[in-house]
Amino acid sequence: MADPSAVKKKMASCSALKLFMASLTFAYICKALSGTVMKSSITQIERRFDTTSSMVGLIDGSFEIGNLLVIAFVSHFGAKLHRPKIISIGCFIMGLGSVLTALPHFFMGFYKYGQEVVHSDNSSFSACTTELPSTSNDTMPTLLHSDCRRESGSNMWIYVLMGNMIRGIGETPITPLGISYIDDFSKEENSALHIAILHTMTMIGPMVGYLLGSLCARMYVDIGFVDLNKITITPKDSRWVGAWWLGFLIAGFLSILASIPFCFLPKSAQKKGRQESNTSASPVGTGSNGGENQALNVKSQPPAKGKGHLTGFFYSLKLLLSNELYLIYMVLSLLQFSAFVGSVTYVPKYLEQQYGQSISKSNFLIGVITLPTVSCGIFTGGFIVKKYKLNLEGIVKLALLGHCFAFLLQILYFALGCENKTVAGLTVPYGRNDSADAPQDILPFSLCNNECNCDVNQWDPVCGNNGITYMSPCLAGCKSSVGYGKNMVFHNCSCVAGIGFHPANFSAHQGECSRTQHCSRNFIYYMVVQVLASFFFALGSTPSFMLIFRNVEPELKSLAVGVHFLIQRSLGGILSPIYFGALIDKTCVKWSINSCGERGACRIYDNVSYKTTYISLVTGLKSPTAFLYILLLLAMRRRMRRKGVTPSENKEEAVLEPIQDNIKSNQQSFTYNDANSETVI
Known part of the structure; x- marks a missing residue:
């Protein structure tokens, strides 16, 4: 009992x-x-x-x-x-x-x-005024440079x-x-x-x-x-x-x-x-058949006798960094991770600037479409590895196949952009909507708003009835307005005047002009391509992580994961959003000016340059990855030949255990995987 x-x-x-x-x-x-x-x-x-x-x-x-x-x-x-x-x-x-x-x-x-000027429902506000601004007194510079940062x-x-x-x-x-x-x-x-x-x-x-x-x-x-x-x-x-x-x-x-x-x-x-x-x-990473049957580990090195902890650490680090398989995979995964972090950080901004979608809608689509697709890709990759009992070479081929499909799909992004916004005095000259025929010097002022004392730094866009966006009602030459808040409509706008327009149609309403139908269709195509690319990327990314601890000596697996984690975090997770953001800033064509008179956030980007920069960064970081996967595959075969293992023997002996067993016996991998959950979508 x-x-x-x-x-x-x-x-x-x-x-x-x-x-x-x-x-x-x-x-x-x-x-x-x-x-x-x-x-x-x-x-x-x-x-x-x-x-x-x-x-x-x-x-x-x-x-x-x-x-x-x-x-x-x-x-x-x-x-x-x-x-x-x-x-x-x-x-x-x-x-x-x-x-x-x-x-x-x-x-x-x-x-x-x-x-913007706040006014009551019954008032009529004239954006175009001949009165000079009242901010040119002697005390303003002192306030601007001493207290503006604190106040703003x-x-x-x-x-x-x-x-x-x-x-x-x-x-x-x-x-x-x-x-x-x-x-x-x-x-x-x-x-x-x-x-x-x-x-x-x-x-x-x-x-x-x-x-x-x-x-x-x-x-x-x-x-x-x-x-x-x-x-x-x-x-x-x-x-x-x-x-x-x-x-x-x-x-x-x-x-x-x-x-x-x-x-x-x-x-x-x-x-x-x-x-x-x-x-x-058995040691971490070794299955029931032993580490020599489960991975392409070289013969374990005997511990360095008589060496201190610090000397032993550098000795182990030297052994690790002399492992060509480990180094190749670390470089290719760093490139993939850097591209992933940079793209995920700025994808809502990209959808907003390129396709005119709100940040709210972008986040919603990522949450209900992209994330479930990634989950399906991860599950499918694990299922394929378990079902067909892929060895290390098979895992590399699966990761290479998924990467190639995802990369080819992402190349399509270059053809799925939208044209530049037509903003008078910024991307097109006044009175024209064809940027291809526009002169190089596009000025913010024109004869139509010459009499108005406008602030060229102001960004309060209005859409004219001619389909052109103006940086402010003043720069549109609007003389009167009706309505309130979002429903405000400006009338008698001299810059909106054009051939075929009657005086009653010289009006503009709040906000930028809507994007074209062609741009809306491209957004749908973009989302379809993104879903497919996300699936194929996730298909091989998770199983390929097994390569970190399968290609190193058993006693170096913890150090291998730690070094891999450190490189990914420092060079990918920290630096990638910074240089992605810096290059995106280069494509800005209209900056806000804060109360200190300094440059603030960007209001509008050059869509073509933004698309080229953003997509080129992502694809540029990923383009060497296929070559590195092939190089890794060749290096693995070369190591097998040195060990006297034929491909057929390797297929029989180096079969991976089910994914669940690998999860348990290699808990370090989950430490790394979850550490990067900050940037996973």
Whole structure:
């Protein structure tokens, strides 16, 4: 008869593990939600703090900086401490970081999106006036240079950067300590299933995050504090800023809530016999047949006797960096990851500027179309590997095939752009709508608005009845107006006059002119191509990660994953958004001017240059990848020949275990994979 006390301990241990699984799943969803909210709010932050794309790229990369600051400390000391409590502290810090990111909104004044004049319903406002501006007094320069930054709050973006960095610090212990806890205290046959469930449920976070980002982007930034009827812009306007702060508050409070259950969990939930099975298990990455049958590892090097920890580390690093298979895969994955991070960070802005879609709609489409497609691609890739029991060579071929299909599809993006917007005095001259015949010197003023004292720096676009957008009602030469807010209509606009127009038709309404039907069709084609490209990219990306620890010595696998993680984060996650943003800034044709007289956020881009720059960056980073995959395949075959293994023998001996077994025996891979969930869509 079973000992009642032993049964009671077993039930308590099982309950603790189940509670830990539920708590960790919620924490994973929260950290994915927080990262997605940041990605979906990048453009809103750029406009609210009147900064450039390269600067918000730095803000986005600050998460990776914070993560890298403490990853070594957490990985080394975390497992020796109370892991649930460390995770609890991490979730709490992650929540505080998200809340801190949103706080600048409450200390800044109301968002000023332009120099529009607010008037009552019954008044008639003349945009074109012959009166000189009243801002030319002697005290203005002093105010401009001494107090403008404080009044505008333009430096408040620093707190957003700090909050995002703190969020990265808090997120660090969740993955390595959570995965190791599950693997240590669950039954050996259940460990893989638990981790698979965990990563499957995590996909809820990005989906909810993009939908939340879409909802917040549809709301005005100062909702609840201003009369929305007085707002003259719409979510499709390049000056629109949604309630970006609301998503961070929600994500922050959920992360703080996720920290509570871990406080009540035990330090260990050790099962009887688990310790013995762990000590007798084969080394990490070796299946039941041993590492030599599971990978193309070279013969394990004997440990360096008499060497200190630091010397041993450099000796191991030297062995790792002399492994050509590891180096080739690290370079190709860095190129892929850099292209992925840069494209994902700025894809909502690209859809807005290129196709005239709102940020809200862009986030919604990513959440309901692109993310499920990526999930299907990951599942299909894993299914193919398991069904056909692909060896390492088969995995490389699958990854190469998926990459080639995705790359060829992305080439089509070059043909799916839209023409430049027709903005008088900016992209086309006044009175003309054919940019191909326009002279090189396009001036912001014309005879039609010569009598008006217009501010050329003002960006308050109106669409004339002639289908041309004007930078402001004043530059359109409008003499009168009727209506209120978004429904305001300007009449008697001298610059709108043209052949075939009657005086009554010399009018313009608020906002830019709509894009052409050709552009709308191209947007549909773009989304179809994006869905297919995302599927093929995800098809081989996850199985190919097995190559990191299958092509190195067993004792170097942890170091291999750590170095790979460091290179990806520092050169890809941090730098990629910065140089993507800097090159995108080069395509701007109209900048906002802040209260300090300095350049702020971009209002309108050269569509053709933006498309060429953005797509060329993505495809340029990915173009060498196919060559590197082929080089990797040849290097693997060369190593097999040196070992005296024929392709047929390799197919029989180097068959991969089912994906679930690989997940369990190579938990380091999940540490890396989840560490990059910040940028996964």
